[in-house]
Amino acid sequence: MQYQKETLIILFWAAFSVLKGQDIDSLKQLLLIQKEDTNKVITYRMLSGLLDLQNPKEAVSYAQAGIALSKKLGFDKGTAGCLLNCASNFNSLELLDSALVYINEAILYAQKVGDPNRLALAFLNRADIYMQKQELQKSLTDCNTALKYADEANNDDRRARILQTIGSVYFYQEQYEKALEYYEKALKFYQTLDNKRMVAIINNNKGNIYKQIGQLEKAEASFFDAINVAEALQDNVNLFMYHFNLTDVYLELGNFGKAETHALKAMQYAVDQDITSQIAAAGEAIARVSLRQGQLQKAISFGENSLKLAKENEDFNTIVNVSDILSEAYEKTGNTVDALQMLKLNKTYNDSILRLQFNEDISAMQAKFDVDTKDREIKILEQEGIIKEEKLSRQRLSFVLLAFLTLAAILAFVFYIYRLRLKKKLEQLELRNKIAADLHDEVGSSLSSIHLLSAMASKQESSPTNKKLLDIMNVNAKETVDKMSDIVWLIKPSEKEGENLRSRIERFAMELSEATGINLTLQLDPLEHTKLNQEQRSNIYLIMKEALNNAAKYANAQNIKVSVTDDNKYLKINILDDGTGFDLGSFVPGNGVKNMENRTKELGGIFQIHTKSNQGCSIEFSIPKNKK
DSSP states (O other), X not given: OOOOHHHHOOOTTGGGGGSOHHHHHHHHHHHHHOOSSHHHHHHHHHHHHHTTTTOHXXXXXXXXXXXXXHHHHXXXXXXXXXXXXXXXXXXXXXXXXXXXXXXXXXXXXXXXXXXXXXXXXXHHHHHHHHHHTTOHHHHHHHHHHHHHHHHHHTOHHHHHHHHHHHHHHHHHTTOHHHHHHHHHHHHHHHHHTTOHHHHHHHHHHHHHHHHHTTOHHHHHHHHHHHHHHHHHHTOHHHHHHHHHHHHHHHHHHTOHHHHHHHHHHHHHHHHHHTOHHHXXXXXXXXXXXXXXXXXXXXXXXXXXXXXXXXXXXXXXXXXXXXXHHHHHHHHHTTOHHHHHHHHHHHHHHHHHHHHHHHHHHHHHHHHHHHHHHHHHHHHHHHHHHHHHHHHHHHHHHHHHHHHHHHHHHHHHHHHHHHHHXXXXXXXXXXXXXXXXXXXXXXXXXXXXXXXXXXHHHXXXXXXXXXXXXXXXXXXXXXXXXXXXXXXXXHHXXXXXXXXXXXXXXXXXXXXXXXXXXXXXXXEOGGGGGOOOXXXXXXXXXXXXXXXXXXHHHHSOOSEEEEEEEEOSSEEEEEEEEOSOOOOGGGOOOOHHHHHHHHHHHHTTOEEEEEEOTTSOEEEEEEEETTOO
């Protein structure tokens, strides 16, 4: 004996049931003043949803009015919503074949609208109808389709309800392990969404499974979990169901005291809600517990009241169950006449149930044609959707291919430009090497010969004038050789520019020191670790060479200090001498100083002179390292 209708029918508008009657009345008044437009369709849809649990027959009339108006307006979204509600209304009336006709049409319109959320809900509701009709494979197929749309919409609530329905399908198939697996998956989603009402319902479903497989302690724990949550929510409708199911567990355990306690609690919730079907079911449970305890008069009292309510509601299953209890109770009290009457009543209603089942089977066969027709229409639309999706896929593939070809063309062009620039640089490099080689081999050898011959001639006896001329030739040839050597070094690239620059400056400085007797101090270490391009290397060397020459020739310096520092951003070079210095205010720079300033500017740097008369001179220039 279990009461789980609430756990099987998943209605998307269930949340609206908490609204008060005046909200429904307000919507009815709104209908009277609304124009025949889409807003009125929405009002029809809301009324059909709100009235579903209170008066599903009236709800159907509003849903059908909304369907007619939305079709007239061409409002497909409204048509889909009203059809979905109408199917749910017929579901509540337990007219499953009518519900199936409307839900099939709702799916057609939902596919027109293309809303994955609505499609997930429509297929889920149809899965629920198939489950109630015991067409369980169709129910699972629709659940899988609904889950696909729920994933597309990324809707966790839809996912949870679909997984819950799959669990119920497996429950009906008596595949209890799979049912528990899907209930657990649904439970995790509901816990994440903090949907406590559904958490309680899932725990109730788990309790029913544990009861079926004989794990009564686990069933007891699951029903109590459901009760604790429902009491916190004051969910009185579902509290009836949870206590009712727990009564069954205690009957199985033989704990009649607890069984009676929970049956009485179920009765109280049913009375508070004034739901006669629940009052009849609770009365049946109390009568059964009383009979098991040997409290025959109590069993008869509650049984007779339950039988009366069941007859009023035409609840054949309850009539059969209660008549069986009363037959046994009357027999034990010695009232064989009433016991026989209850047996006859039991048989009559058992036969009625069989006839009803037969009639339902006939109705199902009559409705099957309509259902199959709608299914074919749905399959056609689904096939059209697949074809459309394939076209879109081909278009996307073409776009991706075009984008790839465009990108490849751009990369090829960029690579071509890079190759041209690289080729140009290699040609320049080859020219520089050739010029350097020619200067070294041709001009250098000639100047060296002049220098050698003039040196030899100057050692031979001759007139003072000739010797002076030869000495001048010797000096000029040597200077020319040195300058030519500098030019070759400057234009010929090297893998270690900084290291070669340092050695070049050191060699020039040492020669200058030997020729003039000036004491030189060099601190050039940072040059070795600095990456320099040809322009930087050339200008730095020429600036330092000019500064050292000026200090040696014009400053009468005894000591010269050259230092290089690196602060990561700038390379700073300072040439400091202790010579005569000069007054900057009256100083007129010559070509040498101007050249040093211009070379520093070419490198994006800063050139400064600090000096006073008889206080030496400091020439400082800073070169940015990142200039390429």
